[in-house]
Amino acid sequence: MAAEAVVTLEGVQALLDGLRRNGYRTLGPTLRDQAIVYDDIATIDDLPRGWTDEQDGGRYRLLRRMDDALFGYAVGPHSWKKYLHPPLLRLWRAEHDDGGVRVVAEPDPTDKLAFIGVRSCEIHALAIQDRVFLEGAYVDPHYRARREGNFIVAVNCGQAGGTCFCVSMGTGPKAQSGFDLALTEIVDTSRHAFVVEVGSEAGRRMLGEIPHRSPTPDELDAADAVVTRTEGAMGRKMQADDVHELLLRNLEHGRWDDVAQRCLTCGNCTMVCPTCFCTTVEDSSDLAGRETSRTRRWDSCFTMDFSYIHGGSVRASTSSRYRQWMTHKLSTWFDQFGTSGCVGCGRCITWCPVGIDITEEVTAIRDSEPR
């Protein structure tokens, strides 16, 4: 896909305006509680302009940039799944009165969502969740209702985070497909511009509605340089080519007990993971016995309830729960869905309260094998 246009800061604002004019709810990165989270945005001033982050295992800090970049940071604690696969979702409620029982399905929202600043790893995560929720015999209607008609504005990362390893997973940092428009931000002493690639007809129409011009050869070189620089600056790496077999032949490895010494089984890694999709359902009833409802909630394979069957939890030990999560992510996801379940975004490393690092765990198991 070739770069087709250049827009200015005003052009990015015009893009937000254009999307809103076309009925989209515009969602993107913004500053809150000393982090970059996803929320509703209306103007480029809502973006974390001039901010960046510093990330390591169990550690995240905001820092001021030396420039005014709109997208000069890596991914934060949120992922787009909070919009497409909400953490809490009432599925239906039922009313009981003298006339009998009436079940009322919860209507899905109808607003069109535009995601601004989607990174390449996140586009891969969307594709993975698409496979989980939209393919096969059982399509999830709630995910579909939210996913259909999304407008994706990708951003090619201008900076690698301290826990990023998309290069290892083949998921970035340059967005190759799955977007409507993709921006590469060029910011230096003399200019602040965005090289735009078009990824869809909807993207082309939208570009037509905002002021833009053709890129100069110099701007195209600068955009390429941004991606090349990010590629070379990954905070983490993981040898991923044979990890599927590596983990499956080490299911009884001592490292699982080692990581269990550190793991808090808090579930944070699964909640921040952009591909983790497990849920449970919770029923409630009111005091009068007239109304009940069923709510779907994000669940985590790190809880005891997750593997509870008659008689107890199948995965009582922490090592068995960590192993379940990591082998699913890196091994059995291939068997189940045909791809890895990990996109190398690094969230599980940064947001683990005790900094457990999936890349380090893989390396430890790999290095223990005879060469």
Added chain:
Amino acid sequence: MVARRRKPRLAVWKFASCDGCQLSLLDCEDELLAIAGAIDIAYFLEATRCSIEGRYDLSLVEGSITTAHDAARIREVRARTTTLVTIGACATAGGIQALRNWASVEDYASIVYARPDYIETLATSTPIADHVAVDFELRGCPISTRQLVEVVSAFLAGRRPVTPPHAVCVECKLAGNVCIMVAHGTPCLGPVTHAGCGAICPSYDRGCYGCYGPKETPNMPSMSAWLHGLGVDRPGLTRLYRTFNAGAEPFREESERHERQDHQG
């Protein structure tokens, strides 16, 4: 339509406690009329004058056992009750008053009371489950009104209450909170603490105090090691685990481990 059976009889009992959990029942302002409509509140000193008579279908028990008299009284309550639910940290873990378990009651009594010989008390504060069988334990200091309504609703419907034993972290993530430990370096007991409060403190940029006591499978040594790295020293760790749920086994054990190591230098 099934004919309504007689309304279940509810009793609310107080042992050694501050009354805060009982008052949570009165705080259920929106649901109070529905509760009064669905159950017969037969014994509730905070709300009505009444006496112990007959049997109770549901007993909510607040407070810990700190006197021989109360140790006998809880057995009487148990004998008269079909479903016994403890409410709050005192009833489920011994409460803040379980700090006496590490101290001398005589020493305290001699300082606090003009006539310590009038004081008749046990050397320990213990949870209800140490004395009688408990059907369900509702956590919290104080309990959440939302969870109390859930427990009563579940009792009335004959189902299990939904009060997941996972970490407070799950509640933070469901709410979209930014982790204050990761992003701010604020020490937080969320990863080892039982959910239920709705992550109130982290939502206001404060570390979790562990009011709901230990979650299922808490990894205390790992939690302590990380908190130590964030600047909490050994005496600080001991104090952190010795609050409202000081007597809960994982918190007690961990606080003692740090106290021992502190003394050993």
